Amino acid sequence: MQNEQIEIATAAVRRYAESHPRPSQVNQTQAAEMLGLSKATVCKLVRNGTLKLNACGLIPIAEIDRALSAQ
Numbered sequence: 001m002q003n004e005q006i007e008i009a010t011a012a013v014r015r016y017a018e019s020h021p022r023p024s025q026v027n028q029t030q031a032a033e034m035l036g037l038s039k040a041t042v043c044k045l046v047r048n049g050t051l052k053l054n055a056c057g058l059i060p061i062a063e064i065d066r067a068l069s070a071q
Helices: 002-019 028-035 039-047 061-070
Strands: none
Touching: 028 039, 028 061
8 A cells, every 4th residue: 555655656746847847957046945945045055165056157956956965
């Protein structure tokens, strides 16, 4: 029963991800929303090098994923 529920949940997450593709990079406001932090906190994380900006001044989604896994 539990395995079936896990499979259903996994399929639901996969379908959602396929219909709502994630951006490759986000601005600091979007990063704050994704991380559940304030924009001021994200700005501090960028300033101290915890979150790195790309050449366009945006935060790559890989940085968001890394920060989420560290939480």
